[in-house]
Amino acid sequence: MLSQAELIDPQARTLTVRIKRYNPEVDEKPHWEEYKVEADGHDRVLDVIQKVKWEQDDTLSLRRSCAHGVCGSDAMRINGSNGLACKILVKNLRSDTLTLEPILGLPVLKDLIVDMKPFFDHYKSVMPFLVNDEQPPTAERLQSPAERARFDESTKCILCACCTTACPPFWGDRKYVGPAAIVNAHRFIFDSRDRGAAERLEILNDAEGVWRCRTVFNCTSACPRDIKVTQTISEVKRLLMTGNIDLDTAPSVVIGN
């Protein structure tokens, strides 16, 4: 029988935690504060932050809720890359310094908390709801397993904003709808039950729509759900170029890889 105790080396280490702090009441601009934290290799970055908060400085502000990567509340810049604090383990950090900043491109409200309203406004702008006024044929609207698989990738999004706030074009142009909004448009455009694709494509066929994307791939590497964000955006672009909304011949997304 497997003994996990043997498998797991705790790799305890002392971390220097640098956090970008900002309190709108007293600070003109953000500043850095440093803390020393004893952490176990299997602690998550979120545990490290909670140790700072509970034991050293309870004025530190952050969002967190489910604490295992499903709700998407604790997105932040962790050693320069976007991620969820509850999904990154201490043992996977490359250095003993842990640098934490709020995600970029959204106004900072306090410490690690940003104003998510602009992000949600972009999301709302792509009509993220099923459009179909036809009477369903029977008790339910059928969808084959293949049709269902066609957009499986984009249903995994948790709206954490890791992708959009990792996107250099978004940093430069906050009117750009951003990767997350496009992923959510994709989720409905490629849904065989939806009839709103033309309208959504028109919204995205804009300089502030998919054409702002420069295929940097930052979004894909930032996504904590392993969604192939750049590929998703490319599928929407290709649809706009070919005008072919035929779901059967559209490029297919590989599931589960």
Next chain:
Amino acid sequence: MNKYEQHEYDVMVVGAGGAGLRAAIEASAHGAKTALVCKSLLGKAHTVMAEGGVAAALASADARDSWQVHFRDTMRGGNFLNQWRMAQLHAQEAPDRVRELQEWGAVFDRTKDGGILQRNFGGHTYPRLAHVGDRTGLEMIRTLQDKGIHQGIDVFMECTIRSLLKDGDRVAGGFGYWRETGRFVLFNAKAVVLATGGIGRCWEISSNSWEYTADGHAMAMWAGADLVDMEFIQFHPTGMVWPPSVRGTLITEGVRGEGGVLKNKDGERFMFRNIPEMFRGDYAETEEEADRWVASVIANERPDARRPPELLKRDVVARAIRREVIAGRGSPHGGVFLDIASKRTPEEIVRKLPGMYHQFKELADVDITKDPMEVGPTCHYMMGGVRVNPETQESTVPGLFAAGEVSGGMHGANRLGGNSLSDLLVFGKRAGEFAAKHAKGMDSFPSINQGEVESFAREALGPFDPAEGENPYTIHEDLRTMMQRRVGIVRSEDDLRFALEELGRLRERAGRVKSGGNIQYNPGWHLALDLWNMIDISEAVTRAALTRTESRGGHTREDFPETDKEWGKRNLVIRKPGDEIIVAEEPLAPMPEDLQALVNKAD
């Protein structure tokens, strides 16, 4: 002029998980001006974490299923303490609510014919859980959120409701604060729907979100509403036990639904010797029979074997695991083994349970396609809550409604997996509908008592007063440790009496709590206020648990291990009319004969 920001709405919904969103959609569809007020960002509520699926007798995976069977399973699951009318409405209406969700855009995994695929779960006679891999809650909340966006409901995000306002006997709205600025805000409402979820953060080992701080349970009790069934807490059998930082994180019952088996350190499938009398004959008695069942499920055929005992209801499995660990037959970190690697191919496991695969890979370094998981019970669900009218979801306070986990009655002594997502759809809709009707029936807004508002405001600022005081995190940690040890999965009179004394001490400490920093986005201050909810509701749970001198469902007494027929005729009702929390016994509502016959029916 009022010194606080104030809003007027026909219906205010507190909480934006599944029940709150569904209630707001319905209230708005009935023409009520509706506010949806939530303390997190929209779409981050606890529902998002639900994994396995939503239970509804759609009969798409097995044509023998019907609302009658679902009703019977639910009553048996709840050890017959359920409010029968709620269980009936739930079983009858769940299929329509699921189809409606699909009509609004929800995706589900599919049968070959393009219908909704349903999976097996503990206590459900037939495959009944409509699901999307192991992220059903995410899909559900996203669909409801998008539907809300479509309808243009007013959403107040990161706005915490702290207390309910009263006008005489009836509810008049709510008092709360914006998390971002700390500023107070008043809602004047003709009807209020509580949809605040559960209380799991009162325990140390919990699968619940950090936001599950008993807000709605406490606000309702303070406003004079009855609570019911507060002694019944569900400990889900399979939480992660290792590493310590993620102890308690949920492992979906879907693992067992897809064929996963429980073993002790000797490799024995101990559930075979843990089948209770009531379920004897319904479950496989040999491994060979159980394996045959799994084989037919994989082949998508109607099984000619009975289900594996791993799929017994949650309270039974959780207690069996605890016994194995206490007897020294546990895993290295104090759990037992859950093995799916030897039952399904790696491809199937990754496809059917992608979330579980990644969760173990990333957080525990375990590849579940090769090795077993270590699992143990984790505090998961509150069966008890606001006592409501089964048709309308109105509480004993006029104009105050409750739906979802914050309401009580539907699940009795134990909830079946999958019945929570269906509960919040069925009763979220009903609460929204009847709250809107209630509001329509009122000519004018109830009046707000300014004196009451001022006292809430003073109370809320309390934690900033003392020059010196205790950190709220220490008090919270002590509360959780104490509740885990004394009011956990198995209880005794000594432990419960000790817990009451401890709660008194924690209450005194909470009175001297100190929030550091200023009022803008200050999670320490938020917690300092939440401590009052958690301490009061922990006391409600403890008093009910002390009163019920028997073992049943999610309430196990070491000193009264048997299920007592007499206790099966009564619910416990909790009230706080003054400073004291009191417990009253009330007889169950009598069940009509036709339903009684369904419940009694042998297979």
